[in-house]
Structure formats: structure tokens, C-alpha cells
Amino acid sequence: MKFEVITLFPGFFTSALDQSILKKAQNKALIEIYIHDLRPFGLGPHKVCDDVPYGGGGGMLMCVEPLVKALESIPKVPQKRIILLTPQGEKLTQKKLKVLSEYDQLIIVCGRYHGVDERFKAYIDEEISIGDYVINGGETASLVLIEGVTRLIPGVLGHEGSLTQETFEHDLLGYPQYTRPPVFAGQKVPGILVSGDHKAISQWRKKKALHITRKKRPDLLDELDHEQD
Ligand SMILES: C[S@@+](CC[C@H](N)C(=O)[O-])C[C@H]1O[C@@H](n2cnc3c(N)ncnc32)[C@H](O)[C@@H]1O
Structure with missing residues (x-):
């Protein structure tokens, strides 16, 4: 480009x-x-x-x-x-x-x-x-x-897979993410993310993305509904 x-x-x-x-x-x-x-x-x-x-x-x-x-x-x-x-x-x-x-x-x-x-x-x-x-x-x-x-050009980010889980992909906001430490000032990383159960993690992330979108940007879900009509 x-x-x-x-x-x-x-x-x-x-x-x-x-x-x-x-x-x-x-x-x-x-x-x-x-x-x-x-x-x-x-x-x-x-x-x-x-x-x-x-x-x-x-x-x-x-x-x-x-x-x-x-x-x-x-x-x-x-x-x-x-x-x-x-x-x-x-x-x-x-x-x-x-x-x-x-x-x-x-x-x-x-x-x-x-x-x-x-x-x-x-x-x-x-x-x-x-x-x-x-x-x-x-x-x-x-x-x-x-x-x-x-950042959308193949080879630029080196981890293109993560692009498909970003905010605005599939008309949703991104799910919440955490890194170390596991506990900070009393706030814990959700247990499911350290469970090793990838299927459950994926379901949790989808649920959270939907929940956050509904709360912060319901207009995106309206758009999604229109696209599917
Ligand atoms: C001060 S602005 C001119 C605004 C213009 N008088 C108007 O009312 O549309 C000067 C330049 O900044 C750029 N610019 C300002 N806001 C922008 C925006 N939201 N998106 C893209 N370019 C913007 C444009 O290139 C624009 O020509």
C-alpha cells in the first residue's frame, strides 16, 4: 500500500x-x-x-x-x-x-x-x-x-487473528482483558480466564462483548439487527 x-x-x-x-x-x-x-x-x-x-x-x-x-x-x-x-x-x-x-x-x-x-x-x-x-x-x-x-494489512501486526476479536468486529465492542498480576488492589482476574477451559473462555468472552455493547453502544446492536433483516 x-x-x-x-x-x-x-x-x-x-x-x-x-x-x-x-x-x-x-x-x-x-x-x-x-x-x-x-x-x-x-x-x-x-x-x-x-x-x-x-x-x-x-x-x-x-x-x-x-x-x-x-x-x-x-x-x-x-x-x-x-x-x-x-x-x-x-x-x-x-x-x-x-x-x-x-x-x-x-x-x-x-x-x-x-x-x-x-x-x-x-x-x-x-x-x-x-x-x-x-x-x-x-x-x-x-x-x-x-x-x-x-494495521489491517496482512503481515503488519504479526497476529492477524486478534484483529477478528477487536472492538467493532461483528458490530460488537471488545471483551474485557487482563494480564498479570492475578490480583491488583483487591481486584481479581475472573477465574474463568485462568481455568484453561478454552471453550468456556470463548463463551464468556462472547457474552461479555454482547453485554458491554448493550451497555455502552446499543446503537451497534441496532445496526446489526438491520444488517440481518
Ligand atoms: C478548521 S477545518 C475546516 C472546517 C470547515 N470550515 C468546515 O466547517 O467544514 C480545517 C481542515 O481540517 C481538517 N479537518 C477538520 N476536522 C476534520 C474531521 N473531523 N475529519 C477530517 N478532517 C478534518 C480538514 O482537512 C479541514 O479542511
Whole structure:
């Protein structure tokens, strides 16, 4: 998988991409991440990338031309998806991450200021939001997307089986988990987990996952009911 990020703040990514899973996945050549600085595509001698919006209203907007030029500069592969990060986009979910992980190249455009000139939307495949809130720029959102997709790529985590038991798999939250010590400040690890009875453990986990989902996120069970109707 190739991730290509267009940003006005390339320095933002320096440390984040050089840590933990993302670093290992790059070292194993399972992913490639290219950060494209938008600034050189800016207009005029000052490489301007933003301007005031028509109609007023204050703030700045990212100009369409530098964005299009930056996009055009990226060599594309056939199985690609061009994504604009915006709070107005489709909300990112685990299901959506899986769909995105099937592509060979994700080109991710990070907005800043008041967002991008509407005409840029003619050049993208889709708009994605990381949630119903507004942050300052698409850079943080792009890291969420890149990390979420990367961990689904076979070979990245090294224990893919555990992915199928995670929160949001089968529209359920994950079951409670414990590690050593067996007792901490009077709180004991549930006896069943140290029983060695794998069938009983599996049943306990399913029950707990269902119980926790019903308590914390009943909306997920509603979705599940709709899917099965
Ligand atoms: C301050 S926001 C612009 C918000 C815009 N004025 C609006 O009302 O939709 C600047 C940039 O941050 C990014 N951004 C902010 N919130 C986001 C979210 N929830 N999901 C994805 N990107 C987001 C987008 O790239 C956006 O263009």
C-alpha cells in the first residue's frame, strides 16, 4: 500500500511516521508513505496556497490550483483512491478502513484554515471525516486513517487473528482483558480466564462483548439487527 499525503505542513509527520507499527510496516516494505509538500505548488514568487473566500466571512481558504498541481504531480496506480479529509465527509469506521485497505494507493489531501475551494472536489474520489468535530487540519486526521488502514494489512501486526476479536468486529465492542498480576488492589482476574477451559473462555468472552455493547453502544446492536433483516 502506498500512502501519498498532500500537506502544507510536511514536518508534522516526521516523528509520527517513524514510530512503532508505522515504522515497522515501512521497514518491512508492507507500506510506503510519501509526504508531498503543497508549498512548492503555490502561486507566484511567494508560493501562495491560500486566499480570502469570495463573499467574505473571514479566514482563508486553500486555493484550488496548487492542490490540483500537487495531485497531478503524484504518479498514480490503477487501484487508487483520492481522499479529501473534511469534517463534512463520510464518517470513518472500521468497515470503511477495511474497504480502503483493499486499494494499492491512497492519496490523502489535508485541508487547513477554512478548508478547500469547492472546485477541488471535482478532482477527488471521496470526502472522509474522522468524526463529528472540527480540528485544525487534515494532518492529524490523515494519521488516523493511515494507522487504521496499515494495521489491517496482512503481515503488519504479526497476529492477524486478534484483529477478528477487536472492538467493532461483528458490530460488537471488545471483551474485557487482563494480564498479570492475578490480583491488583483487591481486584481479581475472573477465574474463568485462568481455568484453561478454552471453550468456556470463548463463551464468556462472547457474552461479555454482547453485554458491554448493550451497555455502552446499543446503537451497534441496532445496526446489526438491520444488517440481518
Ligand atoms: C478548521 S477545518 C475546516 C472546517 C470547515 N470550515 C468546515 O466547517 O467544514 C480545517 C481542515 O481540517 C481538517 N479537518 C477538520 N476536522 C476534520 C474531521 N473531523 N475529519 C477530517 N478532517 C478534518 C480538514 O482537512 C479541514 O479542511
